[in-house]
Structure formats: C-alpha cells, structure tokens
Amino acid sequence: MGVVIRTADGGDRELVAGLLDSAFQDDPVSGWIFPGEEDRRTTHPRLMAAFVDIVLAEGRVDVTEDGAACALWLSVAADGGDEDDEEGFARLREALDPGNERIEQIGTLTAAVHPVGRAHEYLWMIGVVPGRQGEGLGAALIGSVLERCDREGVPAYLEASSVRSRKLYERLGFELVDRPLDLPGGPQMWPMWREPSASR
Template sequence: MGVAIRVADGDDRELVVRLLDEAFQDDPVSGWVFPDPAHRLATHHKLMAAFADVVLAEGRVDLAEDGSACALWLDVPAVDHGGADGEAQDEDGPAQLRAAVDPENERVELIGRLTAEVHPSGRAHAYLWMIAVSPERQGEGLGGALLEPVLDRCDREGLAAYLEASNARSRALYERLGFVVTGGPLDLPDGPRMWPMWREPRTAQQLTG
C-alpha cells in the first residue's frame, strides 16, 4: 500500500509520543514494565516521551502524513565496547531513564540493561527502536509500508538492520520483511519473551530472484 511519509521534527513530538503511548499500552513488554493498569495509564507516556526525545535528537522518526503511524530509527556504528567512557555511558543510561520516568520502578531500568546486553555491536546497522500504529488502524499494512523505504535504503547501501520484537504479531511482520531471530529470545524475568532480530541487506540478485 502507498503511504505518504515524512520525517518528523520537534513540532511533531506530542503526536509521536501519543502514537507510541496508545500503540504500546497493551503491549506485553509495556505490561511487564508497568504491571498495574492504572499506573501504566498514568506513567507509560513518560517512557515513550523519553524514547521519542532520544530519537528526535539523535536519529530519525518517520511519520505517516495522516498521523496514523511512526517509526523510530537510529543509525548505529560498529562499536568497540572496550572503552571505559563508553561503558560508563551505557551503564548510566538505564539508571538515568528510571530516575526521569519512574524512580521507584526498577523494571524501567532493567529493560534498558537487558536489551543493551543483547544488542549487536560488531557491525554498523540501522536500529528500529520502535514502530507504532494507531490502534484503530492496526492490521491495515501500515507498519510494513512505513518500514519498506528504510529497508530499501539498507539494501542499496549494504546496511544491516536490527530490532527487538515485543510480541508474536510484530515478529511475524518482521520475518516477512527479512528479519530473523538472532542469538535466541530474551525472556524477561517473570515476564514475556522478546525476540532480537537481525536483517542482512538483500542483494540485487535476491531482490529479483
């Protein structure tokens, strides 16, 4: 399907946060981070805002022109984690996120640490941090349509892509787009399963064959 897409900027922050909040309210991982429904309703948007701010500042947010969907991307270089400064920054990030979003909730910090541990670091890649589709528009193919332009760029440039699928439905979508589970699933303590997924760039022969 054809979807008009533009790159979001700071003026779109409120829309992006609302999309993320609404799309992930019932997600298994969000339910694990915020197990109490009332607390999740009151606090979840703060976590989504923190994510949106990082990507608006350091990455790229692709936004459907009609405001129905968005995708958050970061370009991740090949990193050698042997540097002490980099390690300190990685260690501080989840703790800072918890302090800003929900200081009494250790799971806000834990989800950041666990996903960081499984994130590949040896090769440069495009990282799909999150993709959100308005609940009333889910099932229309918007997610795949929103991702295709970036994946096409990855194929042209020989760039891999990576994500963590947070539910079985999204995993199935990503598999159709060429992602495969890498390194095994991530089982959250007393919680749901996530699937780290990697996509090798497709060659011209693969695309035409």
C-alpha cells in the same frame, strides 16, 4: 494509493509520543514494565515521550502523513555506539519512576543482546494506532528504510515485543538472533537481524 511518509521534527513530539503510548499500552513488554494498569496509564506516556526525545536528538523518526503510524530509528556504529545507553535508562528511571527498576532493567537486558561489530540501522520502536493496525502502515514505514539498507549494504536490527510483530518482521526478512530474550517474570522479546540484499 501509497503510504506517504515524512521525517518528524520537534513539532511532532506530542503526536508521536501519544501515538506510541496508544500503540503500546497493551503491549506485553509495556505491561511487564508497568504491571499496574493505573501506573501504566500515567507513567507510560512519559516514558514514550522520553524515547521520542532521545531519537529526535540522536536518530530519525518517520511518521505517516496522516499521523497514524511512526517508526524510531537509530544508526548504530560498528563498535555498538554510545556506551552511556544503560546509564541513560538509569536516568530515565530516576526521572520518571524511581521505584520502578524495570525501566532500567529493560535497557540493560536489551543492550546485552544487541549485536556489535557491524554498523546497522536499529528500529527502536514502531507503532500504529490501534484502530489502524493491520493496514500495512508498519510494513510501509519499515520497508522504506529497508530499501535504503539494501541499496547501501547495511543490515538492520530490532527487538520484537510480541508474536504478531515478530511474524511481520520475519516476512520482511528479519531472522532471530541466537535465542529469545526472557524478561524476568515476564514475556519474551525476539532480537532479530536482517542482512541487506540487492535481490530483495
């Protein structure tokens, strides 16, 4: 039986934010942004909710019908899209945790490595609740968009935040862009690009 996927709306905000919070609590990048466990427990959910709000307003959120997995997508123009992205992270820092410069820093660093010059679909985040990881839900969510990308001749981009996710994306046709992004005093992220292909 296939995975049923639907487009989320404002009524799904809490579901999606909670799902992302549980999926990324132990993620290396989340641990770098919020190195203190208590801070991560309290502030991380608010950051995930802010991300959901941004993508619900500017992009698309796909969620499995059972609410176990979701993907946040933005369509990026050839010129790189919104120049206010970095300012947006500064505002997030001010609103959520003014003393935590890493909330702003992660936006600045990922923006600096984000490819420009071609329109593409950007997988900002994808999350699967911990008890359901490894069932193919993430691949199904990504695959539905990649099929459209192939039909329409549109590339896709993402930043992998763990070795495990990087391997999944490689299986789906993504390749490392240039070199990994080294977070200062923290883990690596892997900027990855996928060319569309009619043969996939």
